[in-house]
Amino acid sequence: MTGARTFLKKEFREIGKTYKIYVIPIIFLVLGLTSPLIAKIAPDLVKSLAGSGSGVVIQLPLPTAVDAYLQLFKNFNQIGILVVLISSIGLVVEEKSRGTAVLILTKPVPRWAFIISKYIASAVLIVGSTLLSYFACLYYCGILFDETLFKPSFQGLILLLVYYLLVLAIALLASTIGSTSVVSGGLAIGGVLLLSLLPSLHQWFARYSPGALSGMETKLAAGSIVFSDAVPALIVTAVLAVLLVATAVVVFQRQEL
Amino acid sequence: MEFLRENISLLAPLIILQVVLFVIGIVDLLRRDPQQVRWGIKWVWVLILLINIIGPLIYFVFGRKE
Numbered sequence: 001m002t003g004a005r006t007f008l009k010k011e012f013r014e015i016g017k018t019y020k021i022y023v024i025p026i027i028f029l030v031l032g033l034t035s036p037l038i039a040k041i042a043p044d045l046v047k048s049l050a051g052s053g054s055g056v057v058i059q060l061p062l063p064t065a066v067d068a069y070l071q072l073f074k075n076f077n078q079i080g081i082l083v084v085l086i087s088s089i090g091l092v093v094e095e096k097s098r099g100t101a102v103l104i105l106t107k108p109v110p111r112w113a114f115i116i117s118k119y120i121a122s123a124v125l126i127v128g129s130t131l132l133s134y135f136a137c138l139y140y141c142g143i144l145f146d147e148t149l150f151k152p153s154f155q156g157l158i159l160l161l162v163y164y165l166l167v168l169a170i171a172l173l174a175s176t177i178g179s180t181s182v183v184s185g186g187l188a189i190g191g192v193l194l195l196s197l198l199p200s201l202h203q204w205f206a207r208y209s210p211g212a213l214s215g216m217e218t219k220l221a222a223g224s225i226v227f228s229d230a231v232p233a234l235i236v237t238a239v240l241a242v243l244l245v246a247t248a249v250v251v252f253q254r255q256e257l
Numbered sequence: 258m259e260f261l262r263e264n265i266s267l268l269a270p271l272i273i274l275q276v277v278l279f280v281i282g283i284v285d286l287l288r289r290d291p292q293q294v295r296w297g298i299k300w301v302w303v304l305i306l307l308i309n310i311i312g313p314l315i316y317f318v319f320g321r322k323e
Contacts, residue, residue: 019317026278033271041260086318
């Protein structure tokens with residue numbers, strides 16, 4: 001176990017020394033601050049685009065904090081997922097191609113610890129950055145809309161975080177399987193695309209598959225569903241994430257480096 | 258737009274963060290030799306750094322060579 005802890009420390013140190021510690025939290029923070037601002041000015045934007053001289057009177061409902069969270073979860077599900085994928089795709093495959101994985105594994109430390117510590121360290125960074133972003137959004141919502149909708153939006157955030165953990169597990173497995181970064185990248189993007197397509201294929205997937213979570217986040221924030229509606233999909237997502245990380249460990253253990 | 262002009266204090270943190278993100282990337286890029294950058298052409302990566310939000314991430318992950 002002490003060996004495993006050394007690995008985990010090494011991973012955290014690596015994140016702290018590289019671009020990751022600055023770039024990823026800042027990107028997420030930008031998403032968190034942009035969303036409420038966009039939601040606030042969206043009606044004005046529409047009006048000015050429609051043109052003031054046309055004589056058409058457009059009545060748009062006043063934006064609320066719900067719109068801000070809609071925007072936030074949309075950003076999290078597009079740019080956020082892209083950030084998770086791009087930043088974690090090299091996790092294992094880069095160390096294999098540079099030959100550093102071989103060096104590290106000559107030490108008397110189990111191979112599973114290598115994979116698991118990479119997953120944990122990345123997960124802490126992603127979850128931390130997302131929480132930071134969420135609270136920034138919450139703060140701006142308080143200022144701009146005089147309401148924060150803390151409970152429903154935080155429930156939505158829980159769904160998102162579990163989904164991110166699955167995306168990270170996909171990236172980790174793809175990074176372990178792939179022989180080059182390009183192969184790993186292709187595998188990971190393919191996996192995430194498949195997840196997001198499943199809900200539109202069958203009613204069952206629309207309720208229980210991980211891809212269903214992205215739709216439920218906004219519905220939760222808007223109050224049109226309750227948290228217990230999302231629990232089955234949440235459990236499926238968490239179990240799948242654990243299975244994929246376990247698969248990555250098994251694959252890595254059998255790999256010749 | 259009126260709104261943004263009146264609420265510059267809300268917009269400022271956002272602008273500062275975007276600038277910081279760009280500066281982190283450009284400082285790393287300028288310190289490198291062209292051979293240490295993918296394709297060996299630095300100005301291409303300046304353009305990529307300017308891509309909104311994820312430009313610097315793309316540079317750090319794909320742009321640098323050991």
